Amino acid sequence: MLKIGIVGLGTVGSSVVKILQKNKEIIKSRAGVEIVPAIGVARNLEKHKDLGIVLSDNVDDILEDDSIDMVVELIGGVETAYGIVKRALEKGKSVVTANKALLAYHRYELQEIANGQGFGFEASVAGGIPIIKSLREGLSANQILSIKGILNGTCNYMLTKMIEEGVSFSEVLKEAQELGYAEADPTFDVGGFDASHKLLILASIAYGINAKPEDILIEGIEAINEDDIFFAKEFGYNIKLLAIAKKEGNSVELRVHPALIKKEQMIAKVDGVMNGVSVVGDFVGETLYYGAGAGGDATASAVVSDIISIARGETTPMLGFKKLIENELSLVEINDIETEYYVRMSVIDEVGVLSKISSLFAKHKISIDSFLQKSIKSSGKSTLLFSTHKCREKRVRDALSEIGELDFVQEKPTMIRIED
Amino acid sequence: MLKIGIVGLGTVGSSVVKILQKNKEIIKSRAGVEIVPAIGVARNLEKHKDLGIVLSDNVDDILEDDSIDMVVELIGGVETAYGIVKRALEKGKSVVTANKALLAYHRYELQEIANGQGFGFEASVAGGIPIIKSLREGLSANQILSIKGILNGTCNYMLTKMIEEGVSFSEVLKEAQELGYAEADPTFDVGGFDASHKLLILASIAYGINAKPEDILIEGIEAINEDDIFFAKEFGYNIKLLAIAKKEGNSVELRVHPALIKKEQMIAKVDGVMNGVSVVGDFVGETLYYGAGAGGDATASAVVSDIISIARGETTPMLGFKKLIENELSLVEINDIETEYYVRMSVIDEVGVLSKISSLFAKHKISIDSFLQKSIKSSGKSTLLFSTHKCREKRVRDALSEIGELDFVQEKPTMIRIED
Numbered sequence: 001m002l003k004i005g006i007v008g009l010g011t012v013g014s015s016v017v018k019i020l021q022k023n024k025e026i027i028k029s030r031a032g033v034e035i036v037p038a039i040g041v042a043r044n045l046e047k048h049k050d051l052g053i054v055l056s057d058n059v060d061d062i063l064e065d066d067s068i069d070m071v072v073e074l075i076g077g078v079e080t081a082y083g084i085v086k087r088a089l090e091k092g093k094s095v096v097t098a099n100k101a102l103l104a105y106h107r108y109e110l111q112e113i114a115n116g117q118g119f120g121f122e123a124s125v126a127g128g129i130p131i132i133k134s135l136r137e138g139l140s141a142n143q144i145l146s147i148k149g150i151l152n153g154t155c156n157y158m159l160t161k162m163i164e165e166g167v168s169f170s171e172v173l174k175e176a177q178e179l180g181y182a183e184a185d186p187t188f189d190v191g192g193f194d195a196s197h198k199l200l201i202l203a204s205i206a207y208g209i210n211a212k213p214e215d216i217l218i219e220g221i222e223a224i225n226e227d228d229i230f231f232a233k234e235f236g237y238n239i240k241l242l243a244i245a246k247k248e249g250n251s252v253e254l255r256v257h258p259a260l261i262k263k264e265q266m267i268a269k270v271d272g273v274m275n276g277v278s279v280v281g282d283f284v285g286e287t288l289y290y291g292a293g294a295g296g297d298a299t300a301s302a303v304v305s306d307i308i309s310i311a312r313g314e315t316t317p318m319l320g321f322k323k324l325i326e327n328e329l330s331l332v333e334i335n336d337i338e339t340e341y342y343v344r345m346s347v348i349d350e351v352g353v354l355s356k357i358s359s360l361f362a363k364h365k366i367s368i369d370s371f372l373q374k375s376i377k378s379s380g381k382s383t384l385l386f387s388t389h390k391c392r393e394k395r396v397r398d399a400l401s402e403i404g405e406l407d408f409v410q411e412k413p414t415m416i417r418i419e420d
Numbered sequence: 421m422l423k424i425g426i427v428g429l430g431t432v433g434s435s436v437v438k439i440l441q442k443n444k445e446i447i448k449s450r451a452g453v454e455i456v457p458a459i460g461v462a463r464n465l466e467k468h469k470d471l472g473i474v475l476s477d478n479v480d481d482i483l484e485d486d487s488i489d490m491v492v493e494l495i496g497g498v499e500t501a502y503g504i505v506k507r508a509l510e511k512g513k514s515v516v517t518a519n520k521a522l523l524a525y526h527r528y529e530l531q532e533i534a535n536g537q538g539f540g541f542e543a544s545v546a547g548g549i550p551i552i553k554s555l556r557e558g559l560s561a562n563q564i565l566s567i568k569g570i571l572n573g574t575c576n577y578m579l580t581k582m583i584e585e586g587v588s589f590s591e592v593l594k595e596a597q598e599l600g601y602a603e604a605d606p607t608f609d610v611g612g613f614d615a616s617h618k619l620l621i622l623a624s625i626a627y628g629i630n631a632k633p634e635d636i637l638i639e640g641i642e643a644i645n646e647d648d649i650f651f652a653k654e655f656g657y658n659i660k661l662l663a664i665a666k667k668e669g670n671s672v673e674l675r676v677h678p679a680l681i682k683k684e685q686m687i688a689k690v691d692g693v694m695n696g697v698s699v700v701g702d703f704v705g706e707t708l709y710y711g712a713g714a715g716g717d718a719t720a721s722a723v724v725s726d727i728i729s730i731a732r733g734e735t736t737p738m739l740g741f742k743k744l745i746e747n748e749l750s751l752v753e754i755n756d757i758e759t760e761y762y763v764r765m766s767v768i769d770e771v772g773v774l775s776k777i778s779s780l781f782a783k784h785k786i787s788i789d790s791f792l793q794k795s796i797k798s799s800g801k802s803t804l805l806f807s808t809h810k811c812r813e814k815r816v817r818d819a820l821s822e823i824g825e826l827d828f829v830q831e832k833p834t835m836i837r838i839e840d
Binding site: 015019022023025026027028029030031032122128129130133134137138139140141142143208266269270281282283284285286287288289290291292295297298300301302303304305307308309312313314315316317320321322323324325 | 549559563628705711721
């Protein structure tokens with residue numbers, strides 16, 4: 001018998017209890033032992049009295065109880081959770097968590113403290129999709145050439161609505177908030193921060209690289225407007241918030257930003273609140289993983305699968321490497337990223353505008369691939385939409401900064417990277 | 421150091437050696453030990469002399485060598501392979517195989533003989549996609565409600581071509597043979613047998629059910645013609661060869677056949693030679709896995725990932741269950757399947773045809789959902805295309821058998837099941 005203490009009985013925590021109760025028999029057959037949700041810790045005990053497990057509002061009732069074999073941490077946040085998980089490991093308990101922020105900041109310390117004790121965190125990335133296990137076990141023969149993930153359901157829901165129904169960012173945000181897909185303060189999701197935490201976890205498993213959110217490029221979807229949608233449709237693109245990891249030689253790129261991707265790509269077909277992760281390995285080629293990235297039941301499915309793996313006596317190294325890799329990988333500087341770009345700017349209609357802009361692009365050695373001009377006659381303004389051939393990020397940033405200074409340019413030009 | 425003996429050095433075997441050589445360092449970091457392809461057994465040694473490993477044409481050089489820790493079986497076929505694998509296990513060696521036919525017939529005996537020793541077979545289903553690990557580990561918290569797999573790249577390539585380019589079955593088969601996607605005798609692929617072997621393996625992991633190919637419904641794609649394609653397009657369907665497992669109560673349906681599926685479904689978007697598997701769990705909802713289902717490198721990626729899992733000391737039960745489940749599951753009889761159907765028949769244009777046919781449908785309590793008639797004026801013939809509401813398979817079979825006897829019906833009516 002394996003006795004579990006659950007810290008945090010929100011939607012995920014309650015769902016973990018529900019799964020362990022409803023699927024008790026098949027889980028016992030799969031794990032080889034009975035798995036018992038023995039105690040749950042929450043603030044408001046009254047609210048959970050129908051769960052059918054012992055309740056407490058004191059986490060010590062789990063941590064100090066030697067009969068509890070495993071702690072499931074579902075309170076979120078970084079430092080308090082870190083304290084609880086650390087104490088649990090030091091007490092010889094195994095740990096399962098869904099806490100991406102905890103892992104984004106403390107995964108290497110935790111790996112060291114765990115030191116081979118069971119530590120599951122499948123639920124921290126892409127909810128119910130077993131992407132951690134797939135990357136760590138299923139693709140372990142490969143050098144991972146790239147990961148492109150749609151890891152935030154809120155953003156994907158919003159972008160899908162904007163593209164399919166022409167709804168504006170602010171309208172769709174309001175709708176997402178009403179549906180419970182977006183928080184009252186949506187910054188963590190729409191700003192790309194949530195996706196960045198998940199990307200860092202995947203990057204550790206793929207590359208053994210220890211980066212923090214502060215180290216990487218993170219851009220959100222707030223600036224995307226109807227002109228961008230128009231351009232995307234016109235040229236056969238979809239727009240997705242992508243979490244990207246790429247390796248070339250000893251350099252690794254990690255970045256989160258909206259991207260234009262060709263509609264025919266499998267990852268471009270991941271719509272609505274769903275998550276998807278495309279992984280390219282040097283031998284396996286592209287594989288893709290799709291499913292619900294959030295929600296109590298899907299996330300709890302990942303939590304309980306981790307519990308079962310630990311009950312089975314799992315021996316896979318937490319972050320995928322039994323020994324540290326010797327050759328040091330380095331993160332690519334943001335300025336050194338090379339990709340194609342889509343650029344939007346709003347200008348006053350006057351003679352010589354296009355000539356001045358294109359000479360600035362030329363000066364920065366940026367070559368234009370396609371161009372669209374939308375004039376709004378009555379206003380005397382035009383929107384100019386460009387896409388470029390592959391070039392260094394710094395050139396584009398410099399060019400846009402100079403263009404932004406021109407008298408006839410109405411607002412700061414914006415850009416979206418194009419991923420092929 | 422873990423020493424591997426490889427039996428069979430075809431495209432997969434050579435690729436296994438190549439991966440272990442090229443990715444040696446990262447594999448060592450992930451596995452915690454050096455993995456050495458020590459010896460390869462093949463018929464034509466001359467052909468493999470550049471592989472950089474010891475060669476032999478005698479499998480005893482692997483099986484009788486106590487320094488070899490693991491046997492990788494890549495010769496295919498059932499009985500010879502079974503003999504080799506059994507001997508290897510009895511000698512205390514772990515085993516990795518890509519052999520779906522071996523598993524389709526002998527997986528439960530092999531599980532018993534292995535008795536907890538390492539036994540990997542990820543490569544036997546869907547090539548490079550880690551579907552076995554995903555189902556067995558990543559989704560282990562769930563009751564599996566359904567599996568729908570596109571598990572045969574040859575069929576998927578052919579059906580994609582037929583739908584996208586209007587090419588006929590015989591033309592596209594010829595083309596697939598020229599490209600090396602189809603064998604000279606294509607029956608094993610286009611007849612659905614290959615997919616059925618893979619389905620049986622997945623069904624064991626999902627349900628612990630021990631079925632053989634002879635026990636289940638297997639239909640191929642040979643009868644699909646341009647009228648079926650026309651109907652599919654007209655009503656927003658794609659046509660895929662699906663391997664289907666479904667559980668309701670204690671009954672499990674296992675079947676392989678072409679199916680009409682709505683274009684919007686994620687699995688319908690898996691095109692060309694690619695494979696895809698959609699799995700629905702009671703808590704996780706739908707997850708989908710996509711990638712290359714065949715080819716030396718992709719398949720070898722799965723083989724080597726299994727080798728690494730065993731090197732890491734994997735403890736997951738081979739077929740997903742540590743203890744047998746107590747409640748007996750039973751296979752649903754083919755006649756008792758309930759689904760929607762699409763029916764095609766060719767008739768002579770004369771008064772009363774539709775009335776007679778529809779009265780036969782009514783007699784068998786089959787309710788029509790949609791109907792299309794294509795008349796070929798000069799010939800005096802028509803093709804009638806129906807789709808039905810959900811009904812029992814037996815009703816449709818009986819109705820079609822009676823309809824087939826009618827004077828004005830030109831050839832045996834055919835049907836394709838519709839999966840929603």
